[in-house]
Amino acid sequence: MSSTTGTMTATSAHPKTHAKPVSMVLHGLLAEFDDDHKLVAACKKVRDAGYTDWDAHSPFPVHGIDRAMGISMTKLPIFIFFCGALGTATGVIMQWWMNAVDYPFLISGKPFWSLPANIPVIFELTILFSALSAVIGMFAFNGLPRHYNPLFRSERFKRATDDRFFISVLASDPRFNLNSTRSLLESAGAAAVERVDDTSESEAPPRLFIWAHAILLCLALIPIAMIYRARNAPIDYPRLHVIFDMDNQEKYAGKQAANPAFVDGRAMRLPVAGTVARGMLRQDPALTDGRVGDRWLTVFPANVTIDDALLKRGQNRYEIFCAPCHGFDGSGNGRVTDVARERGLGWVEPKNLHDEDVRLRPVGHLYNTVKNGIRTMPPYGDQISGESDRWAVVAYIKALQRSQRAAPGDVPTEKKDELNNRK
Amino acid sequence: MHHAETIDIMQEPRHLERARTVGHQALFVGVAALGAGVAVALFGGKLDGFLKSYLVSYTYFLSLALGALFFVMIQHVTRAGWSVTVRRIAECITAALPIWLLLAIPLIAMAAKIYPWMTQTLLSPDMAALVEKKRQYLNFGFWAGRIVLYFLIWSWLAHFFYRKSIEQDSTGDPKLSHWMHQRAAIGLVLFAFSLAFAAYDLIKSLNPGWFSTMFGVYYFAGSVQGFFGLLIIVVAWVQSSGRLPRAITTEHYHDMGKFMFAFTVFWAYIAFSQYMLIWYANIPEETRWYLSRQTGAWAWFSVFLLFGKFILPFLFLISRWPKRMRELLIVGALWILLMQWCDQYYLIMPAENPESAGAGQLPLHLNDLLCFIGLGGIFIWAVTQRMASCSLVPERDPRLHEALAFENY
Structure with a gap:
């Protein structure tokens, strides 16, 4: 093998670029x-x-x-x-x-x-x-x-x-x-x-090759630098709008302009007669508003069935939307309230739901409070959407109130053993 | 080329006289089976059931002949070199097309027994009202006229390409190849429309309330898939009879296998495309066709078709070696031929109304087998008579040397 792979010395394979002898x-x-x-x-x-x-x-x-x-x-x-x-x-x-x-x-x-x-x-x-x-x-x-x-x-x-x-x-x-x-x-x-x-041995690449690559590398960094700047610096000109989609279309919306397409020439159209806005259907005021005439409902509407599922749903909604201020047990010690107290924010304390005036309020009034708010409490009708969910929250509040004023006789027997054993 | 040896086609045994006797035997068996089928139908009093069985095997063998016609034309239009040694066999298979016009006579004569749009009594009132809107297209005179027209187109095309090819055997005129190249382009357009509409008229109009513009392509995909199965079988038979021993090589089997694989995938592609659009839109007029095929035993039959006509052949044929191993490829080809028949059964047999009594049952009957043997015998007779009458290879085709030296790489 060694005899066949003999080496030789050539003066140069490329006379112009190599003056010194290269071993071949x-x-x-x-x-x-x-x-x-x-x-x-x-x-x-x-x-x-x-x-x-x-x-x-x-x-x-x-x-x-x-x-x-x-x-x-x-x-x-x-x-x-x-x-x-x-x-x-x-x-x-x-x-x-x-x-x-x-x-x-x-x-x-x-x-x-x-x-x-x-x-x-x-x-x-x-x-x-x-x-x-x-x-x-x-x-x-x-x-x-x-x-x-x-x-x-x-x-x-x-x-x-x-x-x-x-x-x-x-x-x-x-x-x-x-x-x-x-x-x-x-x-x-x-x-x-x-x-x-x-x-x-491997030859070094030509100098031009190295320089060209270095320059290309630097140029390649420019777009990255521009993106970085765009993401981190405030700019006072509109964004580059490459694809328009339908962002800037001609439209009449928001203008009190004339529209020749209609006989009366008005761009702003009135709703069709009899249109009911979302959430505004009041066929059954007892269910949707918690009142009949001027009087609050004192019992749950007929088509709300109080059962386990409704209370579970009420608990779920209550703990998401009400508990942050009113607390999980309804005594007004929610996390938001705690923080406000700690920081002295001049916060109007949320009501303790076990206070006598709240306990004696008709359920229709509670429903109205959930839906439309009261005093500084904002309305939650949009978050707790649907009559059924709101009544579920009311039902859960009533259950909470009951839980704080229960007599020993109210506790089911099997739970009573559990409580006794815990003591 | 590294082929030191060049094959002289004139030294090859290329006439199969035995085909004539085989054909006569097949015709005898076929006619006997068909006669037995008619007898069973008449004594059993189930003529509509017999006609449906007849239609299944009728469209099955028709699809194979149409696949052959398509193959011949596509070879001409692409000026293909590899396929010259197997093209004559495909030309022989198209000999069944004129015979199939004659076999359409009982269908046309008794169409009212199975095509529900002909008599209002077979349809629910809603469906009848819908079909009434299609009356301008779906009426007996126009329908029968169309069937005849399709067969005239096909027979004319098949005859033209066969005659010119035979003419070239004696003259060796390369101009004939050029002419066939040009005619094939026009022929393919005629073929595409006639095949699609024939599929609508013969098969789809069994469900006159149903819509699927893809149905013609579905029938086409299965036709060509099945045809390649048949071509492989016939070529293997010719070679096992000692004919064309060197003109047709493993390379040609490999290519026929590739085409069979390709059309297996194409069939699945079309079948799924038709299914998915209907599944997605979920419109009752369209889903009822599939509902009939997903009720009771038909649901299992659909799954069987999915695996048998696509998944198994796909996995079997995807690799190179089964396509180059003759015995395995023949097994695959026989399976594809069986599945193409099952596909016709699936298209024709289920009830029009998925809620009708017995809609979920497979109406398997002795007549299915008798019609298969009967029409199959006539089909074999038509093909073999032509095979016996001419050279099995276009011996003076200007591109023959390409096919003889053909190699897959």
């Missing part, structure tokens, strides 16, 4: 052929001689050369298949997670997880993963991109992209021997055989 090592042998038939025949000979580290070069694809070179079937399809299957799995899991688990979003009344709607995306991701893996895998399996090959040093080899055919046998092949390999190639019908040398 043998890269391999390059054989030139006249046509593709001779190339295929020679490939068979090189293959049969047992060489492994060699290649054939042709200006066009040659049918059957894989077999002539003894190249086994590519593994790329298997790689693509598994990447495609990964795409399928990604499509399934992504959509299941997004639409059925993490952010359930009702579309067209279909189930959150419904396969027919998801198949197009699963299909597209399968194709996408397969196609990308085919391209990337092809490059990777071929060892591409490769910007430099020692064969490029051969003047003769330039015709490999034009009208000549080559076999290159590398010195790294265990069977390589300068003389015997040369005679094999010659006997296989080569028109010419030449040795190709390479520098023993």
